Amino acid sequence: MELPFELSTAIEEQLAFIPVKKLSALVAKLSEDYRSGKILGREPYIRTYEEALAYMAFRLPATFAAAYFVLSQVKGRLPDLSPNTLLDVGAGPGTAMWAATMVWPELERITLIERDQNMIDIGKKLAKYASLHSIREAEWIKADVMGEWNVPKHDVVIASYVLNELPPQSIGSFILKLWESTASILIFIEPGTPAGFSLIRQVRERLLGEGASIAAPCPHSSSCPIAEDDWCHFSQRLNRTRLHRQIKGGTLSYEDEKFSFVCLSRIPGVDIKGIVVRHPQIRKGHVYLKLCTPEGIVNATITRKDKEKFKEARKLEWGSIVH
Numbered sequence: 310m311e312l313p314f315e316l317s318t319a320i321e322e323q324l325a326f327i328p329v330k331k332l333s334a335l336v337a338k339l340s341e342d343y344r345s346g347k348i349l350g351r352e353p354y355i356r357t358y359e360e361a362l363a364y365m366a367f368r369l370p371a372t373f374a375a376a377y378f379v380l381s382q383v384k385g386r387l388p389d390l391s392p393n394t395l396l397d398v399g400a401g402p403g404t405a406m407w408a409a410t411m412v413w414p415e416l417e418r419i420t421l422i423e424r425d426q427n428m429i430d431i432g433k434k435l436a437k438y439a440s441l442h443s444i445r446e447a448e449w450i451k452a453d454v455m456g457e458w459n460v461p462k463h464d465v466v467i468a469s470y471v472l473n474e475l476p477p478q479s480i481g482s483f484i485l486k487l488w489e490s491t492a493s494i495l496i497f498i499e500p501g502t503p504a505g506f507s508l509i510r511q512v513r514e515r516l517l518g519e520g521a522s523i524a525a526p527c528p529h530s531s532s533c534p535i536a537e538d539d540w541c542h543f544s545q546r547l548n549r550t551r552l553h554r555q556i557k558g559g560t561l562s563y564e565d566e567k568f569s570f571v572c573l574s575r576i577p578g579v580d581i582k583g584i585v586v587r588h589p590q591i592r593k594g595h596v597y598l599k600l601c602t603p604e605g606i607v608n609a610t611i612t613r614k615d616k617e618k619f620k621e622a623r624k625l626e627w628g629s630i631v632h
């Protein structure tokens with residue numbers, strides 16, 4: 310996939326204010342910190358406006374790709390949902406907002422909560438390039454996600470790559486605060502790592518206890534069947550622009566973002582038979598699938614003997630829904 314033209318243009322024009330060599334050095338430092346496990350959203354790793362721009366260049370495309378994948382999955386599972394309002398908590402430069410308006414262009418009112426003024430300033434500048442008034446006129450609230458902010462319930466609430474920035478003792482109360490702010494659905498996205506999935510599992514268990522149901526990715530609202538030594542995650546491939554390759558020092562024309570997520574819902578969704586939780590293994594006469602189903606994890610083998618099923622199985626990808 311690619312970034313929407315308006316967003317891609319906005320990013321490149323904002324980055325034009327920094328020499329490419331300097332931007333590349335800032336991105337290299339952020340990349341080193343990210344690979345070492347540092348939480349980039351925490352101070353003091355991002356202190357200046359230029360560092361915030363470098364963060365945008367480094368992470369916005371990948372987090373957009375993850376958010377778009379997740380929200381598209383949610384729309385497929387909740388086809389009757391037509392949200393009017395979106396709340397993005399820990400919004401950064403507003404990445405999830407752009408993805409959400411691609412999935413639900415009917416969104417009318419968007420509220421973003423972000424503690425860093427540099428991120429807010431960047432987000433507002435990017436928003437000026439949008440054709441949708443909901444993006445241009447979005448309300449930005451400068452506040453810590455664990456601070457005092459009171460907003461009315463929103464149809465869609467999203468917290469993307471936020472839980473891993475919080476102290477462990479604060480996560481439970483944060484989850485409940487967001488659920489209380491949710492009119493229809495609440496979405497969490499975290500890195501596709503064992504630690505990221507552990508946070509998603511924690512959210513899942515906590516809010517199932519509060520009466521929530523699972524809209525995605527799980528095909529059920531029972532206990533998670535993923536073994537403790539495994540983790541549920543997905544991947545989205547994003548095409549890199551020339552500038553993106555240049556500042557990241559990469560030669561590949563794409564990058565893959567891996568992430569874990571869960572969508573909790575107050576409204577009923579579509580029942581499905583399962584979801585593909587690993588890359589399908591396609592062989593000459595067989596397709597091997599690892600599926601999460603209402604009955605648990607199933608390793609299925611589809612053979613050429615069943616022509617229709619085999620034909621359909623060959624089209625499935627990691628993350629595909631099985632109806």
